[in-house]
Amino acid sequence: MAAPRAASPRRRPRLLLPLLLPLLLPAPSDGLGHSAELAFAVEPSDDVAVPGQPVMLGCRVEGTPPVRISWRKNGVELPESTHSTLLANGSLMIHHFRLDPGGSLSDEGDYECVAQNRFGLVVSRKARIQAATMSDFHVHPQAAVGEEGGVARFQCQIHGLPKPLITWEKNRVPIDTDNERYTLLPKGVLQITGLRAEDSGVFYCVASNIASVRVSHGARLTVSGSGSGAYKEPTILVGPENLTLTVHQTAVLECVATGNPRPIVSWSRLDGRPIGVEGIQVLGTGNLIISDVTVQHSGVYVCAANRPGTRVRRTAQGRLVVQAPAEFVQHPQSISRPAGTTAMFTCQAQGEPPPHVTWLKNGQVLGPGGHVRLKNNNSTLTISGIGPEDEAIYQCVAENSAGSSQASARLTVLWAEGLPGPPLNVRAVSVSSTEVRVSWNEPLVNTKEIIGYVLHIRKATDPPELEYQEAVSKSTFQHLVSDLEPSTAYSFYIKAYTPRGASSASTPTLASTLGEAPAPPPLSVRVLGSSSLQLLWEPWPRLAQHEGGFKLFYRPASKASFTGPILLPGTVSSYNLSRLDPTAVYEVKLLAYNQHGDGNATVRFVSLRGASERTALSPPCDCRKEEATNQTSTTGIIIGIHIGVTCIIFCVLFLLFGQRGRVLLCKDVENQLSPQGPRSQRDPGILALNGAGQAERGRLGRDEKRVDVKELEQLFPLAGAAGQADPRPNPRPTDPAAPGLCEETQFSMLPLQGFGLLEEMTSEAKAPCAGSAAVPLPQDAGPGLPSDGQVAWPSMAPVAQPALSGQ
Structure with a gap:
């Protein structure tokens, strides 16, 4: 089990038979104070160095010897030189730190300790070494004037490494820090409360660190006589700033308020949570100091200045963000796995901001690919089908802006004696658009103990983590893989x-499934007006990848030939047909095609007659408009009421009697529609759903059209029950001497909220018919109706050439 820090060594009793030592102690170094796993006991840390002075980078490693230690600078191995020395314990000593800005001789950079033994290689956390510096003041204290009893504030700002220590002098003499009226804040602020005449003088800011000492310009403080004592509203002169700190640092939230009487300063959190008391103190008259900050201290802090005894208050706020370097919640564990199986390492880290996790294999960055998979934001490393090349030390490195951490684990691959070799001569042959047959031969050696085979399958373009497996018995040397994509x-x-x-x-072997023509696309038709339609379907972007798209055909039901094909790309999902004949019934056919040919078509019938009738009748039904225009007089109101009542009555009558009409066609018309014979003798494929079968691909003729039976039965329901009286005023006479019964076909137009569909259905009940002369055929239909199922309508108006528009 690996951990970022090795446990204390365990002592074993010394044996009298040294020859048995290798047998009883597989890791001899355990008794010598070494950990069986290669791990860091001491890692280098960030440091600030003074040019010309020595620098020590600590590193100590425990593990099975021999262990070789080396160092990297900015990712490149440091060569041996007289400028630095590798100590016996693994630490690195730089004798004279060099600073060469922009040059190659500078010793500034990121250093890593590298340890390696026969099991693998590990790399320490990065330690950043920077040169100590001190800049000039970029904010000098400014002169100030105050009244006795008032408040004065001086500020200076300067950058340096390490962070400079700020002190103050008055008239070149250090300020007495025991004076409670003087408050020195670490960020370079001096506050003086309860001003007195003796506070007048020249103040200097002094910044110092290991690199240098800087003194700012002088700023004079002038204290005038006492004020008038008049009331002054509470005012916050300086509020808290936004701060970003790292855990364990100290947060200083400044708040300086003035007023008469002197206001009371209080602090709270904007989210309502208590600030707490541990590590919290108020410095001066209102500065909030939080020592040893944690992530829980992050939030918005509000400073309030209250006038004593009243609700009058002024507020200011600042945000505190506390970052935490990455630390491990779960370390990866060393494991041993048989060859050919799967190894998994898990590494959970936390920090603020959330750390990014990377994996190293023997010190080299390990990314996904092949049989290596990373999941759960890189927190889980999975290695499938492990072999001897996968035996190594794996490191989990968690890093964020506040710092980095690493933990390691070792993978041992176990090889059992007598394992079979890999299966031979693996072949894959496409059987259909969804099936591939895979075959193979037995391994050459150790086949007696084989209990089965596992076939690993994935798309050639998919990552390895999307692979899946299918088990095969030991006596089978071929397997049919189904449910694949064409x-x-x-x-x-x-x-x-x-x-x-x-x-x-x-x-591995590759095979591609066979292609196939696309399936029929789902199609819906919407009536836009008395002479226009909108066709809607789902787009198929994949058609464009296979040299495909959509083909659209349409025609009046009374015509023999289609208009089209209209070629549309696979990304299009709608098309508009305009300038259509309002009295005609149209047949629309849509199919998808690719490099393998045309797919089956989806057929729809639509009638525009209902839409045109509604358009003609809609103006009288605009009751609200009529009423609105006649509200200017009593006469107009009465007329509007009459119009509204008339409109309602008319609409009710229209709904009851205006939408339904019947047309009776005799048997000779039906025979022309379906020349194959009576329904019971017809081929059921003639009315198959969504049109053409396999024989239809590549051609569009009159004899290839099919109609959706269910769709037709919905639009053309049966007449009343047998024996019901004909409600028409002049029913057609029945000839009892007719040579036979004729089938009765009924037509009905049902405009359903913008959709007008026309379908047909043949009644199962046989009734006597008067003859074919009962319904005249249109003159342009020829001697008889076409045999492809077209519908002939009485008094069919000529059809104008429609205009088309794509969408």
């Missing part, structure tokens, strides 16, 4: 399994 390349490889483990993987 025109898609797949990768296959096989392993043989025994009770002691799996063989190595066979050589």
Whole structure:
């Protein structure tokens, strides 16, 4: 079990037979004070160095010897030189720190300690070494004037590494820090409360660190006589600033308020949570100091200045953000796995901001690919089908802006004696658009203990984590893989399994499924007006990848030939037909095609007659408009009421009697529609759903049209029950001497909220018919109706050439 820090060594009793030592102690170094795992006991840390002075970078490693230690600077191995020395315990000594800004001789950079033994290699956390510096003041204190009893404030700002220590001098003499009226804040602020005449003088800011000492310009404080004592509203002169700190640092939230009487300063959190008391103190008259900050201290802090005894208050706020370096919640564990199986490492880290996790294999960055998978934001490393090349030390490195941390674990691959070799001669042959047959031969050696095979399958373009497996019995040397996607390349490889483990993987093989024509697209039709339609369907972007798209055909039901094909890309999902004949019934056909041919078509019938009738009748039904225009007089109101009542009555009558009409066609018309004979003798395929079958692909003729039976039965319901009286005023006479019964076909137009569909249905009940002369045929229909199922309508108006528009 690996951990970022090794446990204390365990002592074993010394044996009298040294020859048995290698047998009884597989890790001899355990008794010598070494950990069996390679791990860091001491890692280098960030430091600030003074040019010309020595620098020590600590590193100590525990593990099975021999252990070789080296160092990297900015990712590159440091060569041996007289400028630095590798100490016996693994630490690095730089004798004279060099600072060469922009040059190659500078010793500034990120350093890593690298340790390696026969089991693998580990890399320490990065330690950043920077040169000590001190800049000039970029904010000098400014002169100030105050009244006795008032408040004065001076501020200076300067950058340096390490962070400079700020002190103050008055008239070149250090300020007495025991004076409670003087408050020195670490960020370079001096506050003086309860001003007195003796506070007048020249103040200087002094900044110092290991690199240098800087003194600011002088700023004079002038204290005038006492004020008038008049009331002054509470005012916050300086409020808290936004701060970003790292855990364990100290937060200083400044708040300086003035007023007469002197206001009371209080603090709260904007989210309502208590600030707490541990590590909290108020410095001066209102500065909030939080020592040893944690992530829980992050939030918005509000400073309030209250006038004593009243509700009058002024507020200011600042945000505190506390970052935490990455630390591990769960370390990866060293594991041993048989060859051919799967190894998994889990590494959970936390920090603020959330850390990014990377994996190293023997010190090299490990990314996903092949049989290596990373999941759960890189917190889980999975290695499938492990072999001897996967035996190594794996490191989890968690890093954020506040720092980094690492933990390591070792993978040991167990090889059992007598494992079979990989299956041979793996072949994959496409059988259909969804099936591939995979075959193979037995391994060359150790085949007696094989208990079965596992076939590994994935799309050739998919990552390895999307692979899936299918088990095959030991006596089978071929397997049919089904439920695949058409025109898609797949990768296959096989392993043989025994009770002691799996063989190595066979050589992968590729095969592509056969292609097929697309399925019929779902199609809906919407009536836009008396002479326009909108066709809607789902787009199929994949058609464009296979040289395909959509083909659209349409025609009046009384015509023999279609208009089209209209070629549309696979990304289009609608099309508009305009300038259509309002009295005609149209047949619309849509099919998808690709490089393998045309798919089956979806057929729809639609009538525009109901839409035109509603358009003609709609103006009288605009009751609200009529009423609104006649509200200017009593006469107008009365007329509007009459119009509204008339409109309602008319609409009710229209709904009851205006939408339904019947047309009776005799048997000779029906025979022309379906020349194959009576319904019971017809081929059921003639009325198959969504049109053409396999014989239809590639051609569009009159004899290839099919009609959706269910769709037609919905639009053309049966007449009343047998024996019901004909409600028409002049029913057609029945000839009892007719040579036979004729089938009765009924037509009905049902405009349903913008949709007008026309369908037909043949009644199962046979009734006497008066003859074919009962319904005249249109003159342009020829001697008889076409045999492809077209519908002939009486008094069919000529059809104008429609205009088309794509969408």
